[in-house]
Amino acid sequence: MPTPRPAHSRDESVETIQRELTAFARRARATAARVHPELSLVSFTLLAHLQEQQGCRATDLAAHYMLDKSTVSRQVAALEKLGYVERRPDPDDQRVHVLHPTAAGHQALEAAHTRRRTLLKERLADWPEEDLARFADYLVRYTEAWGTTPLRGQAGASGMCSSAQSASASIAGPSAAPASVSR
Amino acid sequence: MPTPRPAHSRDESVETIQRELTAFARRARATAARVHPELSLVSFTLLAHLQEQQGCRATDLAAHYMLDKSTVSRQVAALEKLGYVERRPDPDDQRVHVLHPTAAGHQALEAAHTRRRTLLKERLADWPEEDLARFADYLVRYTEAWGTTPLRGQAGASGMCSSAQSASASIAGPSAAPASVSR
DNA sequence: CCCGTATGGTTGCAAGTAGCAACATCCAAG
DNA sequence: CTTGGATGTTGCTACTTGCAACCATACGGG
Numbered sequence: 111m112p113t114p115r116p117a118h119s120r121d122e123s124v125e126t127i128q129r130e131l132t133a134f135a136r137r138a139r140a141t142a143a144r145v146h147p148e149l150s151l152v153s154f155t156l157l158a159h160l161q162e163q164q165g166c167r168a169t170d171l172a173a174h175y176m177l178d179k180s181t182v183s184r185q186v187a188a189l190e191k192l193g194y195v196e197r198r199p200d201p202d203d204q205r206v207h208v209l210h211p212t213a214a215g216h217q218a219l220e221a222a223h224t225r226r227r228t229l230l231k232e233r234l235a236d237w238p239e240e241d242l243a244r245f246a247d248y249l250v251r252y253t254e255a256w257g258t259t260p261l262r263g264q265a266g267a268s269g270m271c272s273s274a275q276s277a278s279a280s281i282a283g284p285s286a287a288p289a290s291v292s293r
Numbered sequence: 294m295p296t297p298r299p300a301h302s303r304d305e306s307v308e309t310i311q312r313e314l315t316a317f318a319r320r321a322r323a324t325a326a327r328v329h330p331e332l333s334l335v336s337f338t339l340l341a342h343l344q345e346q347q348g349c350r351a352t353d354l355a356a357h358y359m360l361d362k363s364t365v366s367r368q369v370a371a372l373e374k375l376g377y378v379e380r381r382p383d384p385d386d387q388r389v390h391v392l393h394p395t396a397a398g399h400q401a402l403e404a405a406h407t408r409r410r411t412l413l414k415e416r417l418a419d420w421p422e423e424d425l426a427r428f429a430d431y432l433v434r435y436t437e438a439w440g441t442t443p444l445r446g447q448a449g450a451s452g453m454c455s456s457a458q459s460a461s462a463s464i465a466g467p468s469a470a471p472a473s474v475s476r
Numbered sequence: 477c478c479c480g481t482a483t484g485g486t487t488g489c490a491a492g493t494a495g496c497a498a499c500a501t502c503c504a505a506g
Numbered sequence: 507c508t509t510g511g512a513t514g515t516t517g518c519t520a521c522t523t524g525c526a527a528c529c530a531t532a533c534g535g536g
Contacts, residue, residue: 130432138318
């Protein structure tokens with residue numbers, strides 16, 4: 111089938127993306143709570159980020175996820191208390207604590223990750239591989255666009271602990287141009 | 294460029310989708326708070342749903358968004374207190390309150406909507422229209438898949454106030470088959 | 477017609493989460 | 507040495523959410 115869908119106007123598409131993304135956000139927490147009760151959605155996310163980044167600073171996490179530094183501080187403290195995260199003082203700057211997932215953290219993360227991935231896989235089981243790849247690309251691109259939009263008195267502009275970065279590097283290749291994904 | 298991206302394995306794609314969706318969820322609230330401080334993300338979502346559906350019951354909202362009915366009850370109460378929502382007793386069943394957005398609610402929603410959409414549009418400005426449409430379709434399909442996955446003692450299976458439904462109806466045409474979007 | 481059960485919705489309670497503000501510590505200039 | 511900025515932590519407060527208990531209403535069988 112060439113293009114059986116009706117021609118979507120730009121507005122319609124934007125509208126839908128907005129609605130669906132919002133709905134998703136709403137459910138994410140509920141799902142997270144069910145899939146890995148131990149780790150809150152935020153903790154999970156932060157821990158995952160640490161794993162991907164091979165350690166980074168609390169401030170970067172806060173910036174990247176638009177969280178207050180106090181929130182990150184507490185989440186990290188919790189993760190540390192669980193033995194999932196380790197703080198290493200930065201020799202170059204005594205103020206910063208470089209955060210690293212511990213072996214236990216790695217493991218816990220992997221477990222939670224697997225469970226979530228299993229669910230996702232079920233959910234996406236009937237998707238053609240190509241669609242999956244494209245969907246992933248879209249999400250990455252969306253996230254990338256996020257960082258470049260000022261939005262407000264935001265953090266995130268300075269985030270160097272960017273998941274979008276690692277994402278595009280690992281999956282979309284070196285800066286996949288928007289047009290390149292089309293068609 | 295034909296297909297400059299590296300071949301993504303299914304796992305990689307699922308992985309990315311998971312990560313990005315999670316990250317998005319994390320930011321959604323913060324963004325919502327900045328874009329429309331008046332309406333919480335949940336309130337906004339619920340109100341939007343009421344608008345789309347031309348009214349529905351609290352239980353349906355709870356089911357669709359995986360929220361506890363108490364939560365919905367409170368959110369709705371808040372919306373009502375703001376004058377954004379109106380409850381109409383159902384003549385057929387005295388237990389149910391059919392919820393409808395008021396004119397003020399409509400307006401507030403529209404305003405918030407516009408602001409969000411503006412942001413989104415900026416963010417997606419350089420996306421080819423076709424990619425937008427496809428991205429929207431993917432999201433809708435993802436949401437649809439959501440409802441069919443048991444997951445747990447979930448609600449959502451009985452939700453007849455389905456946004457995915459309306460979404461696919463309004464944008465993807467009458468049941469666009471998954472395969473139809475591919476390629 | 478009455479009672480038991482199921483469903484819709486509200487409220488009490490407790491836990492978790494977030495942001496703001498104040499503070500301690502440390503780096504970097506001047 | 508002093509001032510300004512950055513990194514984190516903690517106190518405090520407000521909000522959100524889920525669970526459980528609780529009314530009100532419907533539905534069905536004696």
